[in-house]
Amino acid sequence: MSFFQPLGSSKVSYDDYITSVIGGNYSPEYVGVSALKNSDILTAVSIIAGDVARFPLLKKDTTGNIEQDEEINYLLNVKSTGNTSARTWKFAMTVNAILTGNSFSRILRDPKTGKALQFQFYRPSETTVEETNDHRLIYTFTDRLTGATVKCEAPDVIHWKFFSHDTILGRSPLLSLGDEISLQDGGLNTLIKFFRDGFSSGIIKLKGAQLNGEARKKARMDFEKMREGSTGGSPLVFDDTQEYTPLEIDTNVLQLITSNNFSTAQIAKALRVPSYKLGVNSPNQSVAQLMEDYVTNDLPFYFDAITSELGLKVLDNDERRKYRIEFDTRSVTGRNVDEIVKLVNNQILTPNQALIELGKERSSDPNMDRYQSSLNYVFLDKKEEYQAMKGGETRNAETNQDEGTSDSE
Structure with a gap:
């Protein structure tokens, strides 16, 4: 299909x-x-x-x-x-x-x-x-x-x-x-091959022999057969005519492979x-x-x-x-609760809008759709007038208190 x-x-x-x-x-x-x-x-x-x-x-x-x-x-x-x-x-x-x-x-x-x-x-x-x-x-x-x-x-x-x-x-x-x-x-395949083989490449020298291509191929196959089935630490047996020299592996290459995050970063970028x-x-x-x-x-x-x-x-x-x-x-x-409370107190949100921000259901109370204001705040150009009103209220309260004391006496 x-x-x-x-x-x-x-x-x-x-x-x-x-x-x-x-x-x-x-x-x-x-x-x-x-x-x-x-x-x-x-x-x-x-x-x-x-x-x-x-x-x-x-x-x-x-x-x-x-x-x-x-x-x-x-x-x-x-x-x-x-x-x-x-x-x-x-x-x-x-x-x-x-x-x-x-x-x-x-x-x-x-x-x-x-x-x-x-x-x-x-x-x-x-x-x-x-x-x-x-x-x-x-x-x-x-x-x-x-x-x-x-x-x-x-x-x-x-x-x-x-x-x-x-x-x-x-x-x-x-x-x-x-x-x-x-x-x-x-x-990953390089790492898998390295740990699966268990041995690095090496050089086999056959002393006193001049080998043609076919003989070298046979010697290589014999050595690989000797390695087959051997587990970690098992010995390899050579006679006096053979000498094996392992090739050193640059561990920086393996470290580069394991620490390379380029592909991962590209995948993350493409998929956002x-x-x-x-x-x-x-x-x-x-x-x-x-x-x-x-x-x-x-x-x-x-x-x-x-x-x-x-x-x-x-x-x-x-x-x-x-x-x-x-x-x-x-x-x-x-937003967190404190931020929402500040928005309500500063007339940015109504209480119902605050409930929505918190994931709560709206209230049916019509007052919850009104902007709330604190009496502790006043417009700057009305500050002196408001302060004078507050002072008058204080004096009236003191007068009323004195009159009440006189009546009681």
């Missing part, structure tokens, strides 16, 4: 995916999936997919207020498909979108209202995308177990793509990491993951600062692609004009 059919007369995206197929067998294996054998890519993909899955999705109005919608919350944060949780669905969708460039789910809607009820996940290898002459997109899903096919138009398909140059198909960042992965694999999460030394910042910077500046590359697609396909036309879908990252980027 082909991964994607060519769209119209253009084969750019299709050719990108052809280059991602590993040859040599009749069941193609995608470079994206096979790349999970690389521990750095596995770690980076797990971090991104885990963050997409753990942050809840919210429905907000155009002013930023959270709109309570039980159906949207259940679909996007509780149970997204018929047999998996929303967390699992978002994780799998993100993994496929990174590794292959695209991830797909069919939207199952209420036949009466047209509301999205749940999603049906399909692997990229089960999906074919075609562009019609009038530039409509037709998605054909093929069930891998039954072989049954179903065709859907774009409004009924959730299609995540984080990097796209034609607005139709996505491109995996792994296609740009071939050299880095090869460099890393080459270094902080290097410290992949074991590379980080700048002189706290983990909290690095995490907040990652959520604020790197994750939106993934978040915006996801929320824009969900808002376009899950919300109807009227809702899209009033609401949007956003990730709730306040657990990492949100």
Whole structure:
């Protein structure tokens, strides 16, 4: 089964995916999936997919207020498909979108209202995308177990793509990491060979003999046979006519291989993951600062692609004009309680807005939507007038107290 059919007369995206197929067998294996054998890519993909899955999705109005919608919350944060949780669905969708460039789910809607009820996940290898002459997109899903096919138009398909140059198909960042992965694999293979062989190369001298090519080849084979099956520390036996001199290995080469973080740093850069999460030394910042910077500046590359697609396909036309879908990252980027209290006291936020910042539900008390002010603060140009009023109040209070004392006597 082909991964994607060519769209119209253009084969750019299709050719990108052809280059991602590993040859040599009749069941193609995608470079994206096979790349999970690389521990750095596995770690980076797990971090991104885990963050997409753990942050809840919210429905907000155009002013930023959270709109309570039980159906949207259940679909996007509780149970997204018929047999998996929303967390699992978002994780799998993100993994496929990174590794292959695209991830797909069919939207199952209420036949009466047209509301999205749940999603049906399909692997990229089960999906074919075609562009019609009038530039409509037709998605054909093929069930891998039954072989049954179903065709859907774009409004009924959730299609995540984080990097796209034609607005139709996505491109995996792994296609740009071939050299880095090869460099890393080459270094690992060198280490594996060194520790597996257990011996370094050496020179065998056969005294008093003039050897032709065939004799040298036989001597080499005899020595290799003698080494076969020997374990660490077992002796090698030579006679007086043979002399073995091991070649010294520059340990700096091995140290260079083990300490080389270039490939890891390039993988982190391409996937927009902080290097410290992949074991590379980080700048002189706290983990909290690095995490907040990652959520604020790197994750939106993934978040915006996801929320824009969900808002376009899950919300109807009227809702899209009033609401949007956003990730709730306040657990990492949100203000602490002291900061919010200061904002309320300085008339920046209303008490209800403060509750929203804390992730709490709005109060129905209308006074909670009013800005609060402290009597301890006054405008600078009114300071003298206010002070005079305070002084008058003090004198009146003293007079009243004296009059009360006289009456009691």
